[in-house]
Amino acid sequence: MASGLLILPQEQIERLLANYGRAVARRRRQFYLVVAVLALLAAVAGRYGEVDPPYLLQHISNFTSYFGRILPTLTFTHFAADVADWYWNLSGWLKLLVDTVLIAYLGTLIGTLGAFATAFLTAQNTAPNGSLRFAVKRFHEFCRTVPDIVFALLFVAAFGLGPLPGVLAIGIHSLGALGKLFTEVVENIDMKPVEGVRSTGGNFVETVRFAVLPQVLASFASYALLRFEINVRSGTVIGIVGAGGIGQDLFVAIRKFYYTDVSAILLMIIVTVALFDLISERIRHHLARLESAR
Amino acid sequence: MISSRTFLPTSPAVLARHPAVAAAARRQQTWAAAWLIATLAFTAFSLWWLDIAFGELGSGLAQLGKLVAQMFPPSTGSHLPLLLHAMGETLAIAFLGTLTAAIVAFPVSFLAARNATPGILIHFLVRRCFDTIRGIDVLIWALVFVGVVGLGPFAGILAIAVSDAGTFGKLFSETIETADRKPIEGVLSAGGSNLLAIRFALIPQILPVLLSQVLYYFESNVRSATIIGIVGAGGIGLQLSEQIRTYDFDQVAFVIIMILITVAAIDWMCGKLRFYVIGRTTAPQT
Numbered sequence: 221m222a223s224g225l226l227i228l229p230q231e232q233i234e235r236l237l238a239n240y241g242r243a244v245a246r247r248r249r250q251f252y253l254v255v256a257v258l259a260l261l262a263a264v265a266g267r268y269g270e271v272d273p274p275y276l277l278q279h280i281s282n283f284t285s286y287f288g289r290i291l292p293t294l295t296f297t298h299f300a301a302d303v304a305d306w307y308w309n310l311s312g313w314l315k316l317l318v319d320t321v322l323i324a325y326l327g328t329l330i331g332t333l334g335a336f337a338t339a340f341l342t343a344q345n346t347a348p349n350g351s352l353r354f355a356v357k358r359f360h361e362f363c364r365t366v367p368d369i370v371f372a373l374l375f376v377a378a379f380g381l382g383p384l385p386g387v388l389a390i391g392i393h394s395l396g397a398l399g400k401l402f403t404e405v406v407e408n409i410d411m412k413p414v415e416g417v418r419s420t421g422g423n424f425v426e427t428v429r430f431a432v433l434p435q436v437l438a439s440f441a442s443y444a445l446l447r448f449e450i451n452v453r454s455g456t457v458i459g460i461v462g463a464g465g466i467g468q469d470l471f472v473a474i475r476k477f478y479y480t481d482v483s484a485i486l487l488m489i490i491v492t493v494a495l496f497d498l499i500s501e502r503i504r505h506h507l508a509r510l511e512s513a514r
Numbered sequence: 515m516i517s518s519r520t521f522l523p524t525s526p527a528v529l530a531r532h533p534a535v536a537a538a539a540r541r542q543q544t545w546a547a548a549w550l551i552a553t554l555a556f557t558a559f560s561l562w563w564l565d566i567a568f569g570e571l572g573s574g575l576a577q578l579g580k581l582v583a584q585m586f587p588p589s590t591g592s593h594l595p596l597l598l599h600a601m602g603e604t605l606a607i608a609f610l611g612t613l614t615a616a617i618v619a620f621p622v623s624f625l626a627a628r629n630a631t632p633g634i635l636i637h638f639l640v641r642r643c644f645d646t647i648r649g650i651d652v653l654i655w656a657l658v659f660v661g662v663v664g665l666g667p668f669a670g671i672l673a674i675a676v677s678d679a680g681t682f683g684k685l686f687s688e689t690i691e692t693a694d695r696k697p698i699e700g701v702l703s704a705g706g707s708n709l710l711a712i713r714f715a716l717i718p719q720i721l722p723v724l725l726s727q728v729l730y731y732f733e734s735n736v737r738s739a740t741i742i743g744i745v746g747a748g749g750i751g752l753q754l755s756e757q758i759r760t761y762d763f764d765q766v767a768f769v770i771i772m773i774l775i776t777v778a779a780i781d782w783m784c785g786k787l788r789f790y791v792i793g794r795t796t797a798p799q800t
Contacts, residue, residue, distance in 0.1 A: 258613065264606075265609045269606035269607055270668050282662045362774070365778070380570075383565075384571070384574065464564070
């Protein structure tokens with residue numbers, strides 16, 4: 221390769237520089253425009269949102285002192301006793317945490333089964349009927365747009381306090397979210413096996429069982445696990461509206477200013493959520509390897 | 515691989531002719547049965563532990579049917595201006611919360627990215643900090659901030675800002691880590707400092723991706739902002755929970771429809787913007 225510095229004629233350089241300057245100036249103008257629009261929107265939103273930075277600055281000590289107060293007093297000399305004092309209700313909270321995880325599990329199960337049963341009706345390439353597809357798609361949309369805590373509020377009004385409304389709320393919301401994801405998975409499959417089964421006279425169920433299912437099962441499991449992670453998080457808060465799990469105790473602790481209880485419960489929640497994230501991530505990576513090996 | 519996932523032919527002659535296939539299929543069926551039994555057993559255990567009786571389900575569903583019947587026709591309960599204002603508040607909370615979170619997370623995420631961090635210990639600490647923030651649901655943050663700044667939308671903004679700063683920190687730093695090394699080396703070899711390399715080689719690469727992530731979370735935060743009112747942190751959720759508590763289900767239906775329409779409109783708008791920014795519409799992997 222010949223090396224040598226190519227020197228352009230002066231006028232060409234000037235033309236190129238001018239073009240470059242114009243391009244940079246245009247980008248700058250665009251950037252300032254975006255910043256101006258954002259600032260305007262922020263000002264409008266600030267009025268609506270009753271933003272009060274001076275108030276925040278004045279009361280910022282509240283925030284720091286709040287975190288100071290929720291921390292337990294642990295001394296080196298009586299460490300074990302202090303921890304025992306901090307976690308005075310450990311067995312009660314552990315039971316509630318198990319409740320939370322099981323609510324998330326049952327909700328994920330309902331959502332997965334529901335999405336599994338309906339995804340083949342909404343995927344473009346397997347849907348047996350156009351209007352049915354449209355209706356089920358709107359149903360999925362409804363289920364995932366209404367937040368699970370709103371479903372929980374409604375179900376608590378209908379079923380009374382307890383874990384049942386929580387399970388149903390998480391289940392229905394998961395159905396909507398997983399329904400969409402499962403549909404996309406089914407839409408991305410290889411259609412040759414489907415044609416094969418259809419050409420030998422297979423009906424809808426047989427086509428799904430022998431041509432679609434083997435291709436999508438690993439992705440379905442992976443998405444269901446991801447949903448389980450999300451649902452463990454949701455499970456920690458639905459208790460706030462009375463739908464079971466640890467949220468109820470946390471809510472009471474925050475509202476009644478049982479400061480050290482707040483940190484005790486929060487720490488347990490963080491550890492639980494992180495633990496299940498880790499486990500599910502491991503399994504999902506394993507599933508992804510299976511998928512790519514296939 | 516296909517053979518092991520197909521069904522087991524019932525004809526013994528066929529099975530005898532392909533022993534390897536038959537064994538693989540049989541093993542697979544055993545595994546499937548084991549999984550099924552384990553799932554059923556665990557489900558039964560969960561139902562027992564949570565003390566869920568199917569009897570409750572029947573009466574509850576009847577009650578739910580009654581509530582749903584009361585929802586029609588939806589009615590504003592002559593509070594339309596109030597509801598519209600609450601919806602505006604919801605959007606304001608989502609917008610300011612997302613914006614603040616993005617502005618805060620942007621510089622910090624460089625500390626958490628392995629290829630831009632000044633030290634591996636800082637990288638580790640900042641990452642764990644993000645993880646801790648993300649481990650707490652936005653509704654709990656809202657509860658905490660109501661305690662700090664009092665009832666109202668400001669608490670909601672702060673809750674979303676803090677909770678999303680953790681999420682953005684993780685997403686942004688992962689994006690930075692996937693950036694191409696070559697432009698950075700180019701700037702460094704031309705005599706640029708680390709800061710210049712970040713400005714002229716790193717940021718141009720990652721900015722469109724970050725913007726698309728921010729837009730995606732704005733959509734998600736509009737949903738979150740509709741519910742944080744339940745704990746008193748502003749927005750439409752306050753109205754919604756009040757109406758459910760007072761059994762005004764026609765108004766509940768109206769508010770839910772309002773939420774659905776708003777969320778759909780915001781999703782559509784963000785989809786357009788994202789397409790403009792990045793040229794594709796897929797959501798980032800969380």
